[in-house]
Amino acid sequence: MKLKPYKRKWYKRTRPSRCLYEVGSAVLLFGLLSQHVELQHTSLNALNELATLGYQIPKDAEPVRVFPSLTEGSFSASHAGGWRPGSIFLRSQPEGELGAEVYLRHELFHEASFRTCHGVLPNWAEEMAAMHFSGELKHTEATWPSDAEINAFKHRQQQSAQLTQTDIALLKRIAVNTAWPTQPCAVPPALKKLLTNTELTSGYVLINLASARIVARGGDWRSVTPPGSLLKLPYAAALASANSSELGNELAASDTDKLLLRRGQFSDTLYQTLLSPIAHQQLPKQSINTTTDNPSAWLGERLSSGEFPIQASLPELALSLRAALLLKPDYFQGLSQNGSTPDSTLAGQAEDLLQVIRQQHVIVKTGSVSTATGQPLFGLMALAWPASKPVYLAIIRQAGVRGASLLAEAVSQLKQWQRQFPVSQANVRVHVLSLLPRESWQVDGSCPELTTQTSRFNLCGQYRVDANAQGSRSIRYFQGIFDNLPNRQLVLTTDVFSYTEGVLSAEAQTLTGSARAAMRAAIAWNGRQGQHRHSEANALCDTTHCMVFMGALQPSHTAIEPLDNHLLDVLTELAHRTNTNWLSFAKGGEQRWQTYWPQAQLTQLLAEPWIQDIRRERRKTGDIWIHLYYAEQEETLSCEVFRNRLKLASCPDTITLAPDQASWVFSGIGEGHGLGLSLSRAQALSEQGMSAEQILIDAYQRK
Incomplete structure (x- = not known):
């Protein structure tokens, strides 16, 4: 947004007039400055102008003192003046086009604003008002800053960082194009909207720790802000060794000094890997043990420049904390006792809230980001549960508070999440790529990967696999953690939602409406309950x-x-009634098919010299079995096994021997085994207006 140019009016210097205020000794010039007659006139005129505008100005009893700058050597115009309450520091002969009088007016405005506005103006607004008052803008280029420059400035101000020379140059380019209100302590509304990050209020993300998928989110989760003391989690995970109990207490107390004493065990390389999901990083290039800057910045505090070197959105921060929790889970279990010890950050919080945290075995780490004077900018709280082996990770952020004050909100959300996303039903384990030769696929290694004794995971949360086997999908993505198995089998732990989506895309991607909802429920139920089908893994x-x-x-x-x-509960009840632990489904359909198998080929397939008869049996349970009668024995197979061996479209309705007795004729309807949920029937019922629950009852209730 570009504001319209204007003609400056009210900040032109005024001549002494009838409304001249007597300033007397309100401005005291010291040293060589006391001999600078023009500075005396400048201070007199400036204070009268400020008083006319309604500002509180220095009085004889409370003067402002102006001292010569102590800076020596060659220095730029940016060093020409400085201010702190009651004192101004001025170079009598500054470099550049502006004289000392301009800088004196600038600093006198800061003094008057301090006495009048009491710090309510943002530092950028006060600086721009001082620019207008001083007259310095006449030498400023009128080029409007780019959106990227403005956004970078806003991010810095969100941290309450000091204004840099780059910031001041940007403010001048905006100020020269912008009118300023005449009343004290006012800011143009359009500028306030342009330069203030007003969107940051509160927000949260909840992720599944295995797959890194966002399970729930709300509010402002996109804004990029410093993580505060939450960075102590990846810092701790980057320690080569530590006593888990002692480290847990230090993290619960957020004790920066004690944590920094562990720097000898700290790995900069591992720390950078853990932070790789975060795009905005400006840590010093030196290691934490050799840096000349503030080493506390590695733990979430400011650099000596006043800037925070790490800024992250909530999803970025969640990926980083996920990696720390997966890599060194033992280090963080002590955080489930946050609030139980007097020096922990949750000490003194309501006991009923702390009781919930303890009962549910929740890891809690707080973080706060404050101004240079200690006022809270925003608070953060990370929660992971259960502490012994976390499945979910949540991060909550709110503006204007400290991290510990988020406990009530966190407990309220926690109760809701635990009802909606039970830990016991969160994940699915599945052996992937089982039919592909090992040499036919490879895992893309572009994302940093970490390993533990039992698992492998990367910092992106998902793996890309490229396969070249004929007839196979060439590229596929897996979200989750792989078992670290020596036999190179790929057993994936993923969330039930990602698993359900994957099966849907492979088995039933054309389903819509309530038919799709019914199928999702059936897949999820099987995924959560079906580990028994391969109990060995x-x-x-x-x-x-x-x-x-x-x-x-x-x-x-x-x-x-x-x-x-609710649909999952319906399926549990239906499975209980029918005494089943697996919910079958098939493509179904009304298309009739017929297949001929020559006797010679079939006997060769079944490894028998002759087949005398093949009969089909449907039992009371609804299961279909095939009886094969050979010359000297018989064999009974489930229809599903039999049709798969013969590659039949579905379980045959009729099986006959051709008149010439040279072939067997198999006839049926639709595709699949015909058990449980028929996809084609489900879609038809959906289009007739049936709900997902009605479709599931139609499919799985024993007829």
Whole structure:
């Protein structure tokens, strides 16, 4: 937004007139400055102008003192003046086009604003008002700053950082194009909107720790801000060794000094890896042990320049904290006792709130970002549960408060999340790429990866796999953690939502409406309950024996689509009634098919010299079995196994021997085994107006 140019009016110097205020000894010039007659006139005129405008000006009893600058050597115009309450420091012969009189007017405005506005003006607004009053803008270029320059300035001001020379140059370019109000302590509304980050109020993200998928989010989760003391979690994870109990107490107390004593065990390389999801990083290039800057900046505090070197959105910060928790889970278990010891950051909070944290075994770390004078800019709180092996991680942020004061909000959200996303039903384990030769695929290594004794995970939260096997999907994405297995099998732990989406894309991508909702519920129920199908690995397979799962077609950066827990409860009840632990589904359809199998080929497939008869049986349970009668024995197979061996479209309705007795004829309807949920029937029922619950009852209630 560019504001219209204007003609400066009220900040032109005024001549002494009838409304001249007697300033007397209100401005005291010291040293060589006391001999500078023009400065005496300048101070007299400036104070009278300020008084006319309604500002409180220095009086004889409370004068402002003007001292010669002590700066020596060659220095720029930026060193020509300085101010702190009651004192001005001035160079009598500054470099550049502006004289000492201009700088004196500038600093006198700061003094008057301090006495009148009592610090309510943002530092940028007061600086721009002083620019207008001093007359210095006549030498300023009128080029309006770019959006990128303005956004960079806003990010710095959000941290309450001191104005740099770059900032001041930008403010001058804006000020020269902007009118300024005549009343004291006022800011042009358009400028306030332009230069203030008003959108940061409160926000949160909740992620699944295994897959890094955002499970829930709300409010302002996009804004980029300093993480405060939450950076102590990746700092701790970058320690080579530590006593978990002692470290947990130091983290709970947010004891920067004690944590810095552990610098000898700190790995800068690992720390940088843990922070790799965060785009905005300006830490010094030296290591924490050799830096000449403030080492506390590695733990979330400011650099000596007043800037915060790390700024992150909530999703970026969540990825970094996720990596720390997965890498060194033992280091952080002590944070579940935050509030139990007198020096912890939650000490003194309401006991009923702390009781919830302890009962639910929740890791809690607070963080606060404050102004240079200690006023809170915003507070943060990270929660992970359960402490023994965290499944979920939440970060809450709110403006104008300290981190510990977010406990009531956090507990309220925690109760809701635990009802909506039970830990026991959060994740699915699945053996992926099981049908592909190992030499036919490779995992993309562009994202940093970390390993523990039991698992592998990367900092992006998702893996890209490239495959060249004929007929296979060439690129697929897996969100989650891989078991660190020596046999090179890929067993993935992912969230139930990502698993459900993957199966849907492979098995039923054309379903819509309530049919899709019903299918999602069936997949999720199987994913949560079906580990028994491969108990040796405690994981599902990725083939039709379980459910086809090939990951995602493209990387996912969106929040999950929540499951309907009511539908899952309905399925649990239906499974209990029918005494089943697996909910089958098939493509179904009304298309009739017929397949001929020559007797010679079928006997060769079944490794028998002759087949005398094949019969089909539907039992009371609804299961279909195939009886094979050979010359000297018989064999019974489930229809699903039989049709898969013969590659039949579905379980056959009829099986007959051709008149010439040279072939067997198999006939059926639709695709799949015909058990449970028929996808084509579900879609038809959905289009007729049936709800997802009605479709599931139609599919799984015993007829």
